[in-house]
Amino acid sequence: MHPEHKVSPNSWLAFELNILRRLKFRSVTIPFTPDPALGAYLKRWNVRVTANDPLQSSWIRAVAQIANNGEKLSPDDVNIVLEDAYVPGYRLNNHSLTNWFSETDSWWFDNVRQRIDMLTSPTARAIASTIAMAAGSYVMSFTDHTREYRQPLSSAFRRLWTIQPEPFNNGSNNICQSKRPDDFVVDVFADESRPDLMFLRLPAAHGQNIRTFLGRNAWREEWLRGGSDFWDDLESSMSGRLGAATETKSQYLRLLDEMLRKASNIENWAIAHVETGFISTADLVETIGKIRRVDTVYTKDFSELTGAKAVIITA
Numbered sequence: 259m260h261p262e263h264k265v266s267p268n269s270w271l272a273f274e275l276n277i278l279r280r281l282k283f284r285s286v287t288i289p290f291t292p293d294p295a296l297g298a299y300l301k302r303w304n305v306r307v308t309a310n311d312p313l314q315s316s317w318i319r320a321v322a323q324i325a326n327n328g329e330k331l332s333p334d335d336v337n338i339v340l341e342d343a344y345v346p347g348y349r350l351n352n353h354s355l356t357n358w359f360s361e362t363d364s365w366w367f368d369n370v371r372q373r374i375d376m377l378t379s380p381t382a383r384a385i386a387s388t389i390a391m392a393a394g395s396y397v398m399s400f401t402d403h404t405r406e407y408r409q410p411l412s413s414a415f416r417r418l419w420t421i422q423p424e425p426f427n428n429g430s431n432n433i434c435q436s437k438r439p440d441d442f443v444v445d446v447f448a449d450e451s452r453p454d455l456m457f458l459r460l461p462a463a464h465g466q467n468i469r470t471f472l473g474r475n476a477w478r479e480e481w482l483r484g485g486s487d488f489w490d491d492l493e494s495s496m497s498g499r500l501g502a503a504t505e506t507k508s509q510y511l512r513l514l515d516e517m518l519r520k521a522s523n524i525e526n527w528a529i530a531h532v533e534t535g536f537i538s539t540a541d542l543v544e545t546i547g548k549i550r551r552v553d554t555v556y557t558k559d560f561s562e563l564t565g566a567k568a569v570i571i572t573a
Contacts, residue, residue, distance in 0.1 A: 284571050286454070287453040289310075291459075293316075294319050294323040301430075305428070308453060310442040315482050326381050338373060340415060343366050344375065373548075443524070455524070456521050467493055470472055514545055515548065529571045532567070533568075553572040555569065
């Protein structure tokens with residue numbers, strides 16, 4: 259059974275970049291992209307990036323920062339998104355927002371979601387959605403004791419817009435998709451421009467349904483998809499695949515084995531793992547070693563701070 263979940267980051271960007279600098283590759287595929295930062299940094303090394311995540315809320319952020327080679331959200335775009343954002347309508351288009359926010363905030367997110375669809379550029383819609391999700395994280399950072407210090411959401415949106423990272427053009431067609439990760443690695447290899455490296459950030463082992471596992475971040479998916487009716491279909495699509503709920507270590511390792519075999523035509527692997535005590539590095543090395551020779555195991559110990567250790571295995 260799973261141990262009590264320990265709070266730890268999904269990744270340590272500096273550690274990952276430090277290891278990747280030692281490898282030779284011109285293109286990379288990333289089957290799980292819960293955060294686009296790594297792919298955005300790799301673009302600055304003039305690496306062609308192909309990224310994926312089964313969650314649309316993660317995919318849309320990757321579109322804004324990885325697929326985007328130069329587009330910015332204009333002041334006119336911001337005005338379109340925020341026009342009458344606080345004005346309530348006849349009824350909410352997405353009633354699930356009230357499970358996460360106050361009625362006033364729910365109207366803001368509901369209206370902004372509809373206004374974002376009015377932007378003509380898909381990249382602009384991705385950037386605006388990314389900023390709106392950051393505004394949601396801003397709202398959720400306040401407690402009853404600190405709420406008086408909160409800015410209005412439209413003001414927060416504008417401030418977040420001004421600090422958006424500059425897009426970088428690496429001269430490549432960087433592709434972002436939202437597929438089941440195992441399907442993604444099969445499809446990306448079928449493409450004519452095959453990647454040199456797969457960076458597989460292993461999802462945390464968990465025994466919960468996806469919505470429960472995401473916790474407070476689940477609102478992003480419901481906001482972006484316009485409701486909460488999709489969860490059963492998403493759960494069903496991920497069943498029996500890496501990233502789905504697992505009850506035992508052997509089940510998780512079996513799903514990993516199946517994923518790696520589908521990616522066996524990709525020449526180089528870098529597999530990142532956050533070791534919290536359930537799946538050990540030795541377990542991973544044994545599983546990977548059944549498919550190809552393990553080259554090097556890199557570790558960074560953060561156990562005193564987080565109870566976890568960062569691991570990257572190259573093969």
